[in-house]
Amino acid sequence: MSQITRRDLIKIFGASAVATSGLLGASKEAYAKSSAHIVIVGGGIGGASFAKYMRLANADVKITMIEPHPQYTFCPGSNEILSGHETLENLTVNYNTLKSRFNVDVIQDVATEINYEGHQVNTLHNGKISYDKLVVSPGPDFDFHFVDGYSAELAEGDFPHAWKAGPQTAKLKQQIDSMPQGGVLLISSPRMPYRCPPAPYERASFVANMLKETNPTAKILILDSKDNYVFQNHFEHYWKQNHQFGQEGSRIEWIPAKKGGVVTKLDATNKIVTTTSGEQIKADVINIIPEEKAGRFAIENGLALGSNWVPYEPKTFASKVHPDVYVIGDMVDAPMPKTGYVASNQAKVVAAAINDLLAGREPGTPFITNNCVAMAAEDYGMTITATFRYTGGIKDKGFSTQVRTSAITDNPYTNRIRAEVAKNWQRTFRKDMFS
Amino acid sequence: MKRTLFLALLSAGLLSLNAQAVAAEGGAKLTDAQIKAIIDAQPMPTGKMLADNCSACHGTLGAEFNEAMPPLAGMKKENFIKLMKDYRANAFPTIVMHDVAYVFTDAEIEAMADYFAAQKAEEWTRPDFKGAHE
Ligand SMILES: Cc1cc2nc3c(=O)[nH]c(=O)nc-3n(C[C@H](O)[C@H](O)[C@H](O)COP(=O)(O)OP(=O)(O)OC[C@H]3O[C@@H](n4cnc5c(N)ncnc54)[C@H](O)[C@@H]3O)c2cc1C
Numbered sequence: 001m002s003q004i005t006r007r008d009l010i011k012i013f014g015a016s017a018v019a020t021s022g023l024l025g026a027s028k029e030a031y032a033k034s035s036a037h038i039v040i041v042g043g044g045i046g047g048a049s050f051a052k053y054m055r056l057a058n059a060d061v062k063i064t065m066i067e068p069h070p071q072y073t074f075c076p077g078s079n080e081i082l083s084g085h086e087t088l089e090n091l092t093v094n095y096n097t098l099k100s101r102f103n104v105d106v107i108q109d110v111a112t113e114i115n116y117e118g119h120q121v122n123t124l125h126n127g128k129i130s131y132d133k134l135v136v137s138p139g140p141d142f143d144f145h146f147v148d149g150y151s152a153e154l155a156e157g158d159f160p161h162a163w164k165a166g167p168q169t170a171k172l173k174q175q176i177d178s179m180p181q182g183g184v185l186l187i188s189s190p191r192m193p194y195r196c197p198p199a200p201y202e203r204a205s206f207v208a209n210m211l212k213e214t215n216p217t218a219k220i221l222i223l224d225s226k227d228n229y230v231f232q233n234h235f236e237h238y239w240k241q242n243h244q245f246g247q248e249g250s251r252i253e254w255i256p257a258k259k260g261g262v263v264t265k266l267d268a269t270n271k272i273v274t275t276t277s278g279e280q281i282k283a284d285v286i287n288i289i290p291e292e293k294a295g296r297f298a299i300e301n302g303l304a305l306g307s308n309w310v311p312y313e314p315k316t317f318a319s320k321v322h323p324d325v326y327v328i329g330d331m332v333d334a335p336m337p338k339t340g341y342v343a344s345n346q347a348k349v350v351a352a353a354i355n356d357l358l359a360g361r362e363p364g365t366p367f368i369t370n371n372c373v374a375m376a377a378e379d380y381g382m383t384i385t386a387t388f389r390y391t392g393g394i395k396d397k398g399f400s401t402q403v404r405t406s407a408i409t410d411n412p413y414t415n416r417i418r419a420e421v422a423k424n425w426q427r428t429f430r431k432d433m434f435s
Numbered sequence: 436m437k438r439t440l441f442l443a444l445l446s447a448g449l450l451s452l453n454a455q456a457v458a459a460e461g462g463a464k465l466t467d468a469q470i471k472a473i474i475d476a477q478p479m480p481t482g483k484m485l486a487d488n489c490s491a492c493h494g495t496l497g498a499e500f501n502e503a504m505p506p507l508a509g510m511k512k513e514n515f516i517k518l519m520k521d522y523r524a525n526a527f528p529t530i531v532m533h534d535v536a537y538v539f540t541d542a543e544i545e546a547m548a549d550y551f552a553a554q555k556a557e558e559w560t561r562p563d564f565k566g567a568h569e
Pocket of ligand 1: 196339
């Protein structure tokens with residue numbers, strides 16, 4: 001039998017050449033290689049999940065990851081640093097296992113520019129890197145202009161947002177710990193969409209629980225740019241039971257947007273914020289969680305098509321700009337919350353799709369869940385299970401949504417086990433990408 | 436349901452929800468008929484596609500053997516199917532699995548069962564791991 005099969009062609013020319021010829025015409029580089037080269041921008045949750053799951057699916061492709069930092073610090077769990085239940089060290093991982101066991105070439109550098117037609121991505125220090133497929137997961141950038149007087153420099157200085165776990169988290173903890181007795185922590189919670197919708201309230205909870213012991217007359221004021229939020233029933237239930245929420249002397253106060261909760265201005269010198277209702281509020285510690293948009297790399301390379309978030313082809317998460325560039329994580333404009341759980345599952349969809357395409361198969365139907373757990377305390381957890389099915393349509397950006405959240409219960413064991421599930425998730429999730 | 440009917444439903448706006456709000460707040464629910472239409476309109480996701488969604492809690496390839504979560508790697512097919520169907524039916528109280536399992540069809544549960552039954556029942560990470568060959 002002398003018929004040349006697709007498999008033989010892959011052996012001779014490399015999978016990428018066979019897979020992409022006839023679509024766009026593969027690049028010259030692709031023909032010259034013995035196996036496809038997949039390059040990843042960003043070694044966070046989306047990028048690392050993709051690298052590992054791509055390798056699980058395919059031992060032969062060449063995988064290169066571009067990430068400026070030698071380590072990655074997980075945001076999930078970082079609110080618990082503020083109350084002393086978690087440490088930055090414990091949430092920080094390195095890329096050694098991805099390099100050694102999963103044969104990922106990790107380049108410590110910043111990706112700058114995509115040459116779409118030339119199939120190359122430029123970097124600050126390592127020049128141009130050719131790819132057959134590019135996977136982009138740079139996360140979000142913070143958009144400070146919604147609050148007059150706030151800036152990236154102030155966030156690095158005395159007004160940490162701590163919405164990316166790291167030195168700002170440590171700084172915020174130190175500020176909260178040194179508040180005077182009876183001091184005020186002000187948290188400004190942003191409009192949707194932003195990464196991890198329940199996290200501002202989780203933050204308020206963990207800090208309140210600690211203050212109850214260390215600084216019992218201190219107060220937390222949440223100024224919200226929304227009128228409601230996920231798990232609101234759970235948080236308010238817990239706060240009523242533990243912090244007199246809604247009563248005289250409550251440790252936590254929550255002001256929704258419609259009652260003037262939107263912060264418009266920061267007077268950094270005097271530690272005063274101004275809200276839409278014109279009220280001026282002074283606080284000892286001011287934690288403004290900024291609005292977000294797709295990371296600069298995505299915006300500058302036109303992946304957002306002029307908007308703030310990146311559109312995608314729902315079946316494969318290929319970008320709208322070029323079919324060999326895939327977009328995942330917080331920066332995509334998906335009808336899904338911006339969580340690490342979702343970012344990692346989008347990454348698995350892309351790994352499966354690329355593996356199918358390289359083998360000459362039609363990509364399969366994607367399936368994405370966000371089965372997330374949040375906490376109000378070390379002994380109070382809450383769960384949300386969301387399933388996103390690919391519809392094949394264009395409404396709702398290609399996915400349907402089914403959601404359930406856990407019911408309120410006064411059974412302390414149930415609340416406690418839910419919190420244990422959350423802690424297990426954090427551990428196992430970190431391992432799922434980095435070991 | 437036929438694909439054309441499904442598309443007609445879509446364009447009639449019946450499935451047009453503010454998905455971002457739904458995702459965040461658990462708002463308006465799709466009816467069983469709408470869900471069935473969505474499932475029927477596409478080829479079933481592979482067992483791997485479905486099952487890899489479990490890894491954040493149960494470990495890579497379902498192979499996390501810690502105190503908090505039961506491992507799925509190497510689980511007998513019948514046991515997996517029975518448990519998932521019991522969860523789906525809310526046959527007994529669980530912390531979260533009834534809220535996870537209710538979305539899956541029989542065929543999807545079986546495909547996941549096959550996938551996990553085929554995995555080595557050994558703690559991840561496996562030093563011998565090399566990746567699959569096409
Ligand atoms: C306080 C807090 C708590 C959270 N808790 C949870 C939780 O409990 N559960 C959950 O699921 N999610 C949680 N999240 C959300 C989660 O952290 C994000 O959804 C997730 O990190 C998104 O992954 P990503 O890959 O899009 O971005 P990231 O994980 O932010 O990764 C982006 C990476 O890209 C790199 N990068 C950026 N630009 C470039 C460039 N030009 N070149 C190369 N590399 C670049 C960055 O250095 C970074 O490492 C939480 C977030 C916060 C802030």
